[in-house]
Amino acid sequence: MWLYYTRLAWLSLKRHPLLSLLMSGAIALGIGAAMTTITINYLMSADPIPEKSDRLFYVQLDNWSPNEPYDEPNEPPDQLTYTDATALKAQAPAQLQTALAQSGGVIEPQGLGKEPFLARLRLTHNDFFTMFNAPFLYGQGWSDSADETGDRSIVLSKSANEEIFAGENSVGRTVRLEGKEFRVVGVLDEWVLKPRFYDVTTGAFNEMEDAYLPFKLKETMELPNSGNTNCWKMPEGEGFKSFLTSECVNFQFWVQLDSAQEKQEYMSFLNAYVEEQKKLGRFPRPLNNRLTDVMGWMEHENVVDDDAEVMMYLSLMFLAVCLLNTIGLLLTKFSFKTGEIALRRAVGATRMQLYQQQLVETVFIGVAGGIGGLILAALGLLGIEYLYGDQVKDLASLNLPLLGIGILLAIISSVLAGAYPTWRTCRIPPASQLKSE
Amino acid sequence: MSQIGPIFRALMRNKVGALLIALQVAVTMVIIVNAIHLINARGDLMGRSSGLDEANQFYVTSVGYANDFDAPYVIDTDLDGIRQLPSVDDAVQINAIPMSNGGWSMGLQTKAGEGENSVPTALYMTDEHGLNTLDVELIAGENFKATEISYRDRNTRDWPQSVILTEALAKSLFPDLSPTEIVGQTVYIQSNEPLTIIGIMDHLQAPWTGWTTVNHSMLVPNKFDSPYSRYLVRAKPGQREQAIEQVEQFMKQREVGRMVRETETMTQVRMDSYRGDSALQAILWTIIVVLCIITALGIVGLVSFSINRRRRQIGTRRALGAQKADIMSYFLTENVMITSVGVLLGIAGSIALNMWLVSSFNLPRLSYIYLPIAMIAMWAIGLFAVWGPALRAAQISPAIATRNVYH
Numbered sequence: 001m002w003l004y005y006t007r008l009a010w011l012s013l014k015r016h017p018l019l020s021l022l023m024s025g026a027i028a029l030g031i032g033a034a035m036t037t038i039t040i041n042y043l044m045s046a047d048p049i050p051e052k053s054d055r056l057f058y059v060q061l062d063n064w065s066p067n068e069p070y071d072e073p074n075e076p077p078d079q080l081t082y083t084d085a086t087a088l089k090a091q092a093p094a095q096l097q098t099a100l101a102q103s104g105g106v107i108e109p110q111g112l113g114k115e116p117f118l119a120r121l122r123l124t125h126n127d128f129f130t131m132f133n134a135p136f137l138y139g140q141g142w143s144d145s146a147d148e149t150g151d152r153s154i155v156l157s158k159s160a161n162e163e164i165f166a167g168e169n170s171v172g173r174t175v176r177l178e179g180k181e182f183r184v185v186g187v188l189d190e191w192v193l194k195p196r197f198y199d200v201t202t203g204a205f206n207e208m209e210d211a212y213l214p215f216k217l218k219e220t221m222e223l224p225n226s227g228n229t230n231c232w233k234m235p236e237g238e239g240f241k242s243f244l245t246s247e248c249v250n251f252q253f254w255v256q257l258d259s260a261q262e263k264q265e266y267m268s269f270l271n272a273y274v275e276e277q278k279k280l281g282r283f284p285r286p287l288n289n290r291l292t293d294v295m296g297w298m299e300h301e302n303v304v305d306d307d308a309e310v311m312m313y314l315s316l317m318f319l320a321v322c323l324l325n326t327i328g329l330l331l332t333k334f335s336f337k338t339g340e341i342a343l344r345r346a347v348g349a350t351r352m353q354l355y356q357q358q359l360v361e362t363v364f365i366g367v368a369g370g371i372g373g374l375i376l377a378a379l380g381l382l383g384i385e386y387l388y389g390d391q392v393k394d395l396a397s398l399n400l401p402l403l404g405i406g407i408l409l410a411i412i413s414s415v416l417a418g419a420y421p422t423w424r425t426c427r428i429p430p431a432s433q434l435k436s437e
Numbered sequence: 438m439s440q441i442g443p444i445f446r447a448l449m450r451n452k453v454g455a456l457l458i459a460l461q462v463a464v465t466m467v468i469i470v471n472a473i474h475l476i477n478a479r480g481d482l483m484g485r486s487s488g489l490d491e492a493n494q495f496y497v498t499s500v501g502y503a504n505d506f507d508a509p510y511v512i513d514t515d516l517d518g519i520r521q522l523p524s525v526d527d528a529v530q531i532n533a534i535p536m537s538n539g540g541w542s543m544g545l546q547t548k549a550g551e552g553e554n555s556v557p558t559a560l561y562m563t564d565e566h567g568l569n570t571l572d573v574e575l576i577a578g579e580n581f582k583a584t585e586i587s588y589r590d591r592n593t594r595d596w597p598q599s600v601i602l603t604e605a606l607a608k609s610l611f612p613d614l615s616p617t618e619i620v621g622q623t624v625y626i627q628s629n630e631p632l633t634i635i636g637i638m639d640h641l642q643a644p645w646t647g648w649t650t651v652n653h654s655m656l657v658p659n660k661f662d663s664p665y666s667r668y669l670v671r672a673k674p675g676q677r678e679q680a681i682e683q684v685e686q687f688m689k690q691r692e693v694g695r696m697v698r699e700t701e702t703m704t705q706v707r708m709d710s711y712r713g714d715s716a717l718q719a720i721l722w723t724i725i726v727v728l729c730i731i732t733a734l735g736i737v738g739l740v741s742f743s744i745n746r747r748r749r750q751i752g753t754r755r756a757l758g759a760q761k762a763d764i765m766s767y768f769l770t771e772n773v774m775i776t777s778v779g780v781l782l783g784i785a786g787s788i789a790l791n792m793w794l795v796s797s798f799n800l801p802r803l804s805y806i807y808l809p810i811a812m813i814a815m816w817a818i819g820l821f822a823v824w825g826p827a828l829r830a831a832q833i834s835p836a837i838a839t840r841n842v843y844h
Contacts, residue, residue, distance in 0.1 A: 022738055026731050033724065067552045104665075106502035106696060116696045118500055179504045224591070224665070233551075234627045239592050306798045307717050310475070314468055318724055321464045325735035328457035332742035387716035424453075 002360070009361035012337070019333060020365065023326045027369025027413055030322030032376025035398075035406045037312040039381060042402060043395045044205075044304045048193045049133065052256070053294035056131060057263070059088065059253040061274060062288035065232035069285070076288050077230065078201060078301070079249040082218070084277075088253055089125060089215075092269050094262070097255040098125040099215050100199055102226035105178040107211070109164040119160065119177070119210040120226075122199075123218050129155070129186075131256050132198060137161075139171035139186035142214055146185075150216030154182040160210040161187045177211070178221065188212075194394050195303045197294050199252050202227045204303035205395065218244075225250050247282070255291075267291055319413065326365070326417040334358065334425040342428050351426050358422040366414020374398070374406050444771050451743070455775050458739060462779025462815055465732045467786040470803070470811045471794065472721040478801045479714040485651075487535050488603075488640040490572035491703040493526070493672045495681055496534050501664035503694020508662050509588055511693050518691075519668065520566070522683045524676040527570040530660050531669045532562040533644045535571075536703070536710040540644030545624045545655070547610055549631070556609050557650055558602070559643030562589070562659040568601075570671045571641060576604060578620035578636030581658040590662040596626055597658050601636040605652035646710050664695070677702065729818055736822035740768065744830045751830055752837035761831040768827035769820060776819040780812045787811070 013020040047053050061084055062069075062076035070077040080088075085099035103121040128134070129141040142153035154175055161170055170184045195204035217223055222240045227250060235246035257263040270289040277283050292300060341354055381396040388396075398406075448455045499515065501508060512530050519528040533540030544555035561567070564586040568575065578601070587597055602610075607619045614622070616637040623631045641654040672680035681700050688697045708715075744751070751764055791803040 019738060022734055026735070029727055029731060033727075106500055108502060116502055118696070118698065179502060224663075234594060238594070242594075243592070305713075306800075307713060310794065310798055310800070311717070311720060314472065314721075314724065317464055317468050318728060321461055321468070321728060322731060324457055324461040324464065325731055328454060328461070328735060329738045329742075331454060331457070332739055336742065336746070384716070384720075387719055388712060391712065420453075 002356075005357045005360040008357055009364050012361055013364060016333065019329060023329050023417075024365045024368035024372060026322040026325045026329075027366065027410070027417065028372030028376055030319035031370060031373025031406065031410050031413060032380055033315040034312075034319045034409060035373060035377035035402070036380030036384065037308065037315040038405065038409075039377065039398060039402050040308050040384065040392065040395060041304060041312050042405075043194065043397075044308060045298070046194065047295060048195055048197045049294060051133070055256055055258055056294050057255050057257055057266075057291040058294075058297045059255060059270070060290040060292070061270065061283070062285045063247055063249070063283050064285055066284035070230075070232075074288060076290060077249045079228070079230070080251045080253050081247055081249055082244040082251060085251040085253050086215075087273070088255075088270075091273070092255065093265055094255045094257060096127045096131050097253070098127040098131060100124045100128065100252040100254070101215065101218055101250060102199065102202070102209075103213075103218070103223045104226050105223065107160070107164065108176040110176070114164075117163070120207065121177075121223070122209040122212045123215045123223065124212055125215050127256075128198075128212070131254060132193075135189040135191055137187045137189040138169045139184070142185045146214050147216065150214050150220040152180060152182045152217070153185045153214060155186040155188060155212040156184060157188050157208060157210050158190050175211075177213075178223070180221065182213070192394060195298060197298060197303075198254060199227070200298070200301045200303055201252070204298070204301065205391065205393070257291075263291060323413055323417050326369075326414075327420060330362065330365075330418060330421040331424065334421045337425065338428050341425060345428070354426045355422060358425060359418065362414055362418025362422060366410055366418070369414060370407055370410025373410055374403065377406060440767060440770055441774070444767065444774060448771065448774065454739060454743065455778075458736060458775050459779035459782065461732055461735055462776050462819065463782035463786055465728050466780060466783030466811050466815050467790050468728060469725055469814070470783070470787040470807050471790050472725050473811070474791065474803050474807055475800065476718045476721050479711075479718055482646070483711045483714055485642070486640060487642045487703075487707070488571070488573050489535060489642075489703055490671060491707060493674055493677050494570075494572075494669060495672070495677060495700050495702040496531075496667050496669045496706075497684055497688065497700045498698040499666045499668070499688065499695050500698060501666075501693070501695040506664055506694045508664055508666065509660070511691075511695065512660060512662075512666055515666075515668065515688065515691075516564075516566075518687050519670060519684055522680065522687060524672055524680040524683055526671045526673045527566050528668055528670040528684075529563045529566045529570045530666055531567070531570075532659075532661050532667070533559070534667065534669065534703075534706060535642050535644055536646055536706050537644050538646065538710060542643070543626055543655075545606075545610060545626055545632075546628070547622075547624055549625045549629050551628045553625075553628070556606070556653065558606050558653040558655045559645070559648075560655050560657055561641075562657050562661055564658065564660060567656050568638065570669055572671065573603075573638040573641045575601075575636050576639050577616035578634070580636060581656075585658045587659060588662045589659045594627075596630055596632060598631075598633055599635040599658060600624075600632045601638055601656040602634055603641050603652060603654045604637055604639060606655060607634070607637050609650070609653065733818050733822040736772070736819060737826060740772070740823050740826040741829075744768070744826050747830075748833055748837055751833045752835055752839075755833065755835035756838045764831040764833070765827045768823055768830055772819045772823040773816060776816055780815050783811070783815065784808055 060076040061080060063081060064070040064077055069075055089097060089099050101123040103123055105119055105121055106116050107119045108116040125147050126141040137158060141155060142151065146153045161167060164175060170187060173184050174181045175184055191208055196206055196208060229248055229250040231248035233247055235242040235248060255266060257266055271287055274283050274287060274289060344354060378398060384392055385396045501511065516528055516530060519525055541560045542557055543560050544557055546553045546555040565581045565583050568580055585599060604616060607616060610624060611619050611622060619634055619637060622634050624634060626632055643651050643654050670680060670684055685700060794800045795802055
């Protein structure tokens with residue numbers, strides 16, 4: 001039976017090839033545009049660490065000016081001071097917690113023909129690797145004592161290890177960074193976070209770092225600031241030390257809290273800590289500490305580009321136009337078949353059977369449109385990559401769940417487009433169309 | 438015009454078909470109006486002048502790594518050498534590159550003291566060659582003197598005494614004074630430290646192109662004692678490529694324990710800075726064009742069918758004495774009527790969508806000039822689409838009325 005319907009549908013489509021092409025072409029364009037923009041939005045808003053994103057919390061303390069908030073209406077700064085970052089690491093009640101900072105320095109690979117290069121550095125505590133599930137190729141993170149003393153230990157990214165040691169197991173060997181010898185304790189495997197959630201202050205989709213160093217080195221090696229440094233009052237006194245003890249924020253802080261109770265205890269600690277600091281004359285604003293989990297923080301930091309969202313809504317409207325277009329065309333086309341349908345009714349086909357026949361034809365158009373749409377989406381994403389370059393690296397590719405969304409969208413679209421014309425055509429009474437001609 | 442009545446009644450017999458076209462026109466118009474509005478808004482952003490001589494400028498970064506790296510010595514000798522190159526007009530060390538989205542900002546206030554009203558500004562550290570290298574003009578006051586230039590490092594907290602401000606910044610600080618009157622005035626940095634305004638320059642953008650006070654810039658007579666150093670170079674007109682080559686060659690052959698990073702031209706900096714905007718424009722243009730084609734093809738399809746269905750009526754009308762032009766005008770009028778309904782819906786929809794975009798994404802408010810333009814465009818698309826089928830309808834022979842055919 002269905003085979004017969006399929007053949008009927010095929011014949012009907014072939015009778016008006018241009019029209020059939022126009023209908024499925026319109027659906028394809030609509031789905032192509034919608035899928036391109038949905039993909040970008042989906043990947044931008046993806047959970048970068050789904051296994052524990054609800055247990056990792058970003059810490060904010062409000063050390064800002066008594067005269068004005070960091071940001072309206074009453075937002076605390078998005079980073080911490082060095083004083084607070086180190087104090088929390090030392091005192092706060094959590095198994096796993098880490099301060100982070102961006103920095104940069106020149107690495108001088110040894111060997112003939114190897115040029116020094118400027119490396120992106122991440123200063124952090126060893127909990128970083130455990131908390132964020134960093135994959136190790138060789139070795140591991142540095143020891144707790146390295147965290148405390150600021151040992152010159154280093155963890156290299158896979159690409160930096162390739163650059164410096166041609167990809168060999170370099171654990172135990174030395175790297176020259178900023179004129180100092182560092183001991184390699186670990187090498188990471190390929191590691192890309194999109195978004196790079198642990199620090200989005202200079203852009204959520206920046207590249208991963210080349211090397212990771214103990215946080216303490218910020219102080220002992222006086223490593224330069226990267227990223228945003230914001231101050232509501234200038235450091236007092238002289239030297240690098242005065243920056244570290246100032247109210248300038250340049251550091252991020254994450255903590256892993258496995259239960260609601262742990263979170264509550266941690267929050268109480270933060271509040272007690274700030275109250276304590278208030279006695280020392282710091283924190284002039286009312287208590288305003290925040291613990292925000294990964295997805296909450298991504299939302300707060302607006303990691304999904306507004307332009308991407310606007311384009312998604314426009315392309316969904318575009319899809320709507322394409323559907324309206326197809327509905328109109330199908331309607332007119334089916335209205336042409338009224339004679340044929342009336343005849344079929346007259347010789348005994350039930351309304352249901354006719355409905356199924358028309359539906360097969362609609363599905364044909366929908367499937368063709370869907371396949372075309374996915375191909376167009378792949379092309380669209382290539383176009384986006386071409387237009388935006390590195391800004392959308394790894395954000396413009398279709399994956400399995402997205403293909404699923406695409407197919408689902410195609411089916412919904414074609415059913416939406418086909419339902420009304422099909423229903424209307426099949427309401428024709430058998431006799432009406434047979435009389436006149 | 439006498440046709441309107443019958444056309445309207447005929448349309449009412451196929452309400453759904455007409456409504457679908459009208460809706461399609463409406464949504465198309467909503468998208469086009471808002472897309473064009475966005476394209477123009479981005480165009481305005483991209484069209485702003487940076488104040489620079491972009492076609493002839495580029496910057497190069499030097500990063501010292503040797504333990505005995507002597508930054509001030511290298512910077513001074515680098516600059517001397519670069520300035521003497523035949524294709525180079527001028528060069529400075531600068532702490533931030535305009536339009537690069539990375540830089541340093543400070544607050545200035547006209548009254549000393551904490552909590553006083555403060556005006557944000559970008560800060561560029563240059564020496565007395567700054568004005569010429571950047572290609573900004575003084576409109577009042579004077580340039581820095583070579584003797585005024587001092588070195589600072591990241592731990593330096595105090596500021597040199599004299600500064601040069603952009604006119605926009607000066608006006609924000611002293612709205613009631615003219616540029617010549619502002620020269621000599623004192624402003625305060627870090628709440629209490631006084632600075633004397635020695636010059637007013639015409640225009641120079643801050644490094645952050647998305648900043649609300651992007652025209653607020655200040656030059657400070659400092660060089661920066663740091664192994665990480667950027668030089669902005671202005672080539673002689675039309676000699677940028679030679680200058681890049683000569684500068685790179687000069688810097689790389691000096692053995693002072695540093696690496697020279699890639700050169701970037703100001704043209705590239707601008708492109709990178711506005712990449713998202715130009716990409717959005719390109720995408721929206723594509724959407725607009727494809728949308729117009731789809732809508733037009735949809736109209737062609739629908740009208741062709743409705744003409745096919747009415748072949749006999751058309752033949753009958755012709756047989757009863759209607760001219761070809763009458764048939765044409767019937768379908769054109771019908772189309773204008775349908776499009777008009779769509780356009781009315783489209784106006785309401787465009788305004789509604791824009792209001793939503795303004796409140797959700799902080800986009801600029803729609804300028805109403807786009808509405809009549811889009812209306813005319815929609816009518817034009819409709820007429821263009823319907824023209825061919827209508828012309829064919831007009832060719833239908835009167836004789837067809839007498840035939841008894843199905844299609």
